[in-house]
Amino acid sequence: MADKSKMGMEFPVYTFAVEKDKIVEFAMAVSLKETREQINPIYYDEEAARRDDYDGIPVPPTFPTCSFFWTGGGLMGTIEALGINLGRLLHREEEYEYFGMIYAGDVITRTMKVIDMFTKGKGKRAIDVTVLETQLINQKGELVIKYRTTLMEI
């Protein structure tokens, strides 16, 4: 069961670089395509992106969650820190708020904290809910994206 003493816990701050080819790989995965040429050109061609009014190659809307897996010991490290059992883990909700853009070449600092922990239901049907809030800050110190992840342990 999720360890409720972790309510309010702040995870270590991590920094990661947004690699151009990781954006292509991610865009191919969510577009269900086999080659780079089949995806939206804004994800690999900087000129195409600039023609579309971007300041560089942007990331897809759900790309920010990669930070959860690339930092802080990844999925296993994070759920172990929270006392969550992998075999009972379900992802319940995800919500992003976009204040700016993340572009290829940016260096992003991630902060993440536990903002809510509670139990729904009783006895065998009890479900533990953990809510995490992540902020992604770019190399200019701008908060670009904030997102909330709701995990359930059934």
Added chain:
Amino acid sequence: MALKYSDIEIGSDMPEYVTVPLSRTHLVRYAGASGDFNPLHHDQTFAKMIGMKNIIAHGLLIMGIAGEAIISWIGTKNLRKFGVRFLSMTEPVDLDDVEKTKDRATIIIKGKVIKKYKENGENKFECEITAQDALGSKKLSGFFIARLPE
């Protein structure tokens, strides 16, 4: 061709977006791209161990597909908020039984504009969004808020 605020009407539909049937290879590609190596999404023996009959797609892969549907309509830079609740699991297509299993693995994204408003000098609209399979089972429901030029 870029979408404008005046093109959007309350009650109008977002263009429907339909995928190919999700295969195990698609799931593995997403695992590698995102870093989400929860074995529930690729290892049949792990799925069995926790009492499930099959591996399932990542919820965030379905949300990522919805994200592509949204941005192919409005563009990434216009998105302000995007949130979903995951409702049911998605099993991939079985390549040795495509006919019987392709519909459960085909994802259809639909949306409807529910609100138009001005905020902080921006023209914004809110759209409800759902993902379902070709059998009608809902995978997620949620919303997004975007801004558009006049």
